[in-house]
Amino acid sequence: MSEALIQLSEFSYRTNNQTLLREIELTISPEDKVALVGPSGAGKSTLLHCLYERIHVHAALCPQQLGLVESLSTYHNIYMGRLDHHNALYNLWNLVHPWRHHKTAIAQLCREFSLPDRIWQPVSQLSGGEQQRVALARACYASKPVFIGDEPLSSLDPELRERLLAQLLARHPTVIMSLHAPELATRYFQRVIGLRAGCIVFDKAATDISPAELDDLYSAEIS
Numbered sequence: 001m002s003e004a005l006i007q008l009s010e011f012s013y014r015t016n017n018q019t020l021l022r023e024i025e026l027t028i029s030p031e032d033k034v035a036l037v038g039p040s041g042a043g044k045s046t047l048l049h050c051l052y053e054r055i056h057v058h059a060a061l062c063p064q065q066l067g068l069v070e071s072l073s074t075y076h077n078i079y080m081g082r083l084d085h086h087n088a089l090y091n092l093w094n095l096v097h098p099w100r101h102h103k104t105a106i107a108q109l110c111r112e113f114s115l116p117d118r119i120w121q122p123v124s125q126l127s128g129g130e131q132q133r134v135a136l137a138r139a140c141y142a143s144k145p146v147f148i149g150d151e152p153l154s155s156l157d158p159e160l161r162e163r164l165l166a167q168l169l170a171r172h173p174t175v176i177m178s179l180h181a182p183e184l185a186t187r188y189f190q191r192v193i194g195l196r197a198g199c200i201v202f203d204k205a206a207t208d209i210s211p212a213e214l215d216d217l218y219s220a221e222i223s
């Protein structure tokens with residue numbers, strides 16, 4: 001149907017003489033909603049960063065290490081999602097005299113992400129879950145068609161996690177997200193990729209994945 005957004009063929013990634021991804025065969029299409037699952041150390045973050053590098057112009061990344069500027073406010077951290085939309089002077093002006101339309105839009109985004117309405121409070125004074133939502137809101141404020149998230153909901157309570165996951169999926173035509181909750185992956189995503197030891201173990205429709213396959217994927221962690 002549509003042209004591939006990303007196509008990897010026999011793709012391997014090495015660093016410090018270590019191969020972190022091996023022989024990856026992967027095609028991502030513009031309408032894909034893909035969850036990445038697998039045990040800790042499987043290579044999910046590495047793969048997500050490799051994908052982001054390829055399509056960063058069209059994508060917003062919500063990394064595992066949130067990369068917030070703790071001394072700056074919620075407003076300023078969320079605004080950073082748009083830094084590349086404007087020139088340096090515009091951004092500098094906004095640091096000192098926030099633009100009214102950005103204030104309105106960011107306050108609205110904070111409401112949608114159930115963030116406190118104290119948008120001028122430094123993010124260092126927010127809880128871990130609130131900081132994660134600031135990072136999510138920053139990625140959404142970038143207004144890119146592709147959302148790439150590395151465990152972006154891990155610090156949220158179950159109700160909030162599901163509500164925000166549904167919101168992220170509705171906002172972005174393409175979503176690629178690693179999750180440590182396989183049940184969320186199969187329930188909310190159309191396609192699930194299982195990764196282990198840097199290799200793709202399966203890449204299939206969520207409806208075709210059996211509980212046994214997921215058990216195998218994770219039980220290999222101990223072997």
Ligand SMILES: Nc1ncnc2c1ncn2[C@@H]1O[C@H](COP(=O)(O)OP(=O)(O)OP(=O)(O)O)[C@@H](O)[C@H]1O
Binds near residue numbers: 020040047
């Ligand atoms: N910069 C690096 N240099 C060397 N090895 C690295 C580097 N980054 C990650 N690794 C190794 O690569 C492997 C994959 O790491 P990665 O963070 O991609 O896994 P992950 O599946 O995202 O894990 P988790 O679920 O714990 O976040 C791990 O064995 C890790 O130790």
